[in-house]
Amino acid sequence: MTERRDLAAMLHPLVKALIAAEIRALEPHGISMWAYVVLSALDDGPVRTQAALAEAVGADKTRIIGTLDRLQEAGLITREPDPGDRRARLLAITDAGRRRRRAAQADIQEGEELLLATLSPGDRAAFLRVAETLANNVGP
Amino acid sequence: MTERRDLAAMLHPLVKALIAAEIRALEPHGISMWAYVVLSALDDGPVRTQAALAEAVGADKTRIIGTLDRLQEAGLITREPDPGDRRARLLAITDAGRRRRRAAQADIQEGEELLLATLSPGDRAAFLRVAETLANNVGP
């Protein structure tokens, strides 16, 4: 009935190319993929535990420790013990971190625009809308 | 200006979920991801060298050897020395391979339809069309 290729077969190369471009765009800003993902997550609001952050960004909780160390050292995030429960660390982005994240995001989206520019305005809007919808459908 | 999340951030989780679902769908058919990708590539037409196949499926040429071994052993592909250049191996899918691939693809797409079913017909069509377009834009 359906005459089409598999979704994964179409989207996987696309995502690989997007990620490669993203890594290239991130390099001048001196932050890694994971660092950027963490900054983005914290830009949406602070997080009470590192486990929650790891869960939110889809990473192993033992994996992001080094990333947090480097971000903190660079002054892009703060990581203070929760006064209410001193086992937990309150994670928040700093103003410098926010600026860094916004600048990096601008470069990333600039690159993505080159791809999207080939689409008709209608297709472009529909694609972004659907991508957002589907991403939310599988995530939570 | 552009008020949206990064494309990669939206599509990556989606692709991960699609691939996980694909692996699950493939299991009853007794073939791996790479085997399915190889079968799909050969279903579109035979290939003269393994290096060309590896290139086509985006894999390392030393990585697919084991996959080809198993596919050949299972009778799903043929791998014969090219009479014209006996260094090269002519790769082709067998009828059994084609049946296996078609059956697996049907299961995979059935799962994908569950996701796409939440979309309006217009959005669904636009999304598939754009995904195909973008995949072709980054691939070659």
Next chain:
DNA sequence: CATTTCGATAAGCATGCGCCTATCATCTAC
């Protein structure tokens, strides 16, 4: 208070992959 639970951290192990090298057979060019 003593036991148990929980969060962060470090360390170890297995996996899968990209990359690089070596080997062997074959083909091509001179």
Next chain:
DNA sequence: GTAGATGATAGGCGCATGCTTATCGAAATG
């Protein structure tokens, strides 16, 4: 022919990742 290029294959190295365990400080529970 002889030298160099090409294809398949095997093996090893390094990296990133997921998963598991151990430790330690701090809470919570009884």
